[in-house]
Amino acid sequence: MAMKKLLQSEWVSRLVDVLLPVFAALAALFVGAVMLLFLKVNPIEAYKALWDGAFGSSNAFAETLVKATPLLLVALGICISFRADVINIGGEGQMIVGAIFATWVGLTFTGLPGWLVITLAMLAGFAGGGIWGGIPGLLKAYFNVNEILSTVMMNAIAVQLMNFLLRGPLIDPAQAELASKIPQTARLLEAFQLPRLIPTRLHLGALIAVILAVLVYILLWRTTLGYRIRAVGQNPHASRYAGIKVQRHVVLALLLSGAFAGLAGATQVFGVNYRMITDGSASGFTGSAGFNGIVAALFGQLHPILSIPASILFGALLVGANKMQRVVQVPSALIIALNGLVVVFVVSSEVWRRRRQKRRLAAAGQDDESSPHAGGEKSQQAETDA
């Protein structure tokens, strides 16, 4: 009897692990509901507006996917770097530099066919982000500079680079003549814009992102390079002993991570805005996708495929919140708070899950002087029971 109980609890705890992020998100919405009540707003009405805004019509859903696209691309990069135990907080800067590279290609090679320019621009975005991620990678690998600090600093540099270029060398010639001098580039030729998938704003970038998610999965678990990146992330000592060049793979992981963010920046320009424009801040261009992508990746348990629904969820939250704001007339601060709540709850639930897992592992390890068979059979039985 006691044994059966234990098996069941084992099974239940596994289920809890899987559903935990969902519970966490619901808990965040519940706390949000309390806040809405304080503002004398009916939470049910508010959340209905949120749902409608995100999924209510094909147009709404398309908007959700448009928002999810850069999140997913950044998240894919995060999956790679975090698996190598490198914390990339530089998604914002990498998106900006990727966008600058891509925009330059789009504005320069106006004589070439559209498909070629789009391809070149996407590659340029990939390269630009890669450079911006690769620099902190080199600093970390060869000068032991903390990558969290350096990637954040690279964000600041990228913003100023963008402001400089969009006010000077890359400014729209039309604006240059005007007194207002709005800091923006010229609009891309229509032929260079990413094709729309359905008659909404949904563009080819979304499809590219999903395909890349599969490719990143293959990279991480089916290629030698991915094996090495994961090995270096899990245990740099053993990797070094086994002859893997640890530093090189740290650089590579950050470079790839940056490259995906750079691509996110490029798709924003070529699929959504059709030009670069700055309000002086990073989020003015990125919509904070460089940061939110990290959350999406963590929500997707650093798994490229799981990052797809995770990104869609956060995209939905962003789009739906706008609608909610319009319908129930809550201050925009509340929307930001709601987003923040979801992030805090999900991240803490992840921390909690890891600690619990560690505790359970420790308990299992001490069980009867490290009986591996016990652990193994336990889980197998749990599976058959399920």
Next chain:
Amino acid sequence: MTESNRLASGRARIDSLEMRGITKRFPGVLANDHIDFDVHFGEVHALLGENGAGKSTLMRILYGLYHPDQGEILLNGRPVIISSPTDAINLGIGMIHQHFMLVQSMTVAENVALGLPSSRGLLTDLDRVSKRIVELAEIYSLKIDPSAYIWQLSVGQQQRVEIIKALYRGAALLILDEPTAVLTPQEVDELFIIMRQMVKDGHALIFISHKLHEVVAISNRVTVLRDGRKIGTRPTSETTKQDLANWMVGREISFAPDRGNVERGEIRLKLDQVCCGSDRGTPGLCDVGLEVRSGEILGVAGVSGNGQCELAETVTGLRKITAGRVVLEGEDVTGLAPGELTDRMLSYIPEERMRDGMIREFTVAENMILREHHKRPYSRFGFLALSDISTHAEKLIAQFHVKTPSRETLAKNLSGGNIQKVVLARELSRSPRVIIAAQPTRGLDIGATEYVREQLLEQRRAGAAILLISEDLDEILALSDRIAVIYEGRVMDIVSREAATPQKLGLLMAGVHPEESAPAT
């Protein structure tokens, strides 16, 4: 019994403790199967068994950490229920865990007082605690300063703090869970003195170990467990190491493995005047010259910290050489990276197998290809060939008897012995030309130790050149063809197997040339 049955600590002694028919099941395993065990005052009862035999489970039941599915515990003949460590402590049962439960930033007295009510209510009574610690220390020959901070103490001293803690809480029966695993030989001797003192005073001690010579040295009786079952209990004086080993493992164990006659071949590995730094800034190696031939095991003996780590790391390309050169099969390989040496069929069994030999979060199969993951057949055009990797893993798991639920099990879920088998499988299955084995059996139980040694001898028969770095002199003597003794980063001498005696090696390990010191006899 004329003398009082109180202990010197003032506590009533435990005359006898008996565990009857203890059964404990975990899902999938029967950890304890109707085990009877008893201990009396004034004796050390050793509990012997391989990893996974059920020793710790039994003791955790006694200490109230687990609850038995069946069976009963009798204290001084009366049944008792121990449902938590608090119950156990109240009954006078203490346990010294393998991993110490001390707060590093606090003093000895503070650690002892931790969790106990103060005699002054809300104010601390550390002066009284300290006084009591000094008293207890006097009685049991425990040298300890109550005002010292834990982080200042050596591992052996920290263990004494744990013992004091248990005595302070009135332990009359003490469970010592593999207390010697973390100690140096000198510290083990000191621990044994303390244990004898406690036994003389009337304490009952349970000593868990899988080291036979310690069991023989300290215990009055010994009980052997195997696979959750009790094999038997005997007075230690009526057993031999060989008997105990056979009991433990369930078959004949050879302490002197058959080395056989192997033709020595060409020089495979040569160190020529090698110098290197160490992590502490002191010179690591100084003018080290060694040669290892095909079919030969060169043992490197020495006291821990005399350059063994540095030696292994220079030969494997992990540490920079400041002078001299390393020659592998006639080719100067000085300064080559670990990967390049791997490609020249150098294999390495690292000392810190958990840290350096294994990726804990990787599966067994993934760990099996750590060295060769970039080569055919495991990698084709940059892609992992999963079916070949699986086949390879299955083959090695069978060949090296790795006990694992499956090849997809994460390495961190394996026992220490099985982790070392995975390392061996990976390093030895590639038919290495040269093998560097650093402390290959440290921390392994007797069965796994025997297996590792046999494998090394097998490689010797196959013609590999083996550099065996070990602090276990018995191991060096059992396996080596020649023995180099290393002291403060220098090779003191290289002696042949025939000329080596423990006494001679002991002197060399202490930095003394026998010829110089004692020409007499």
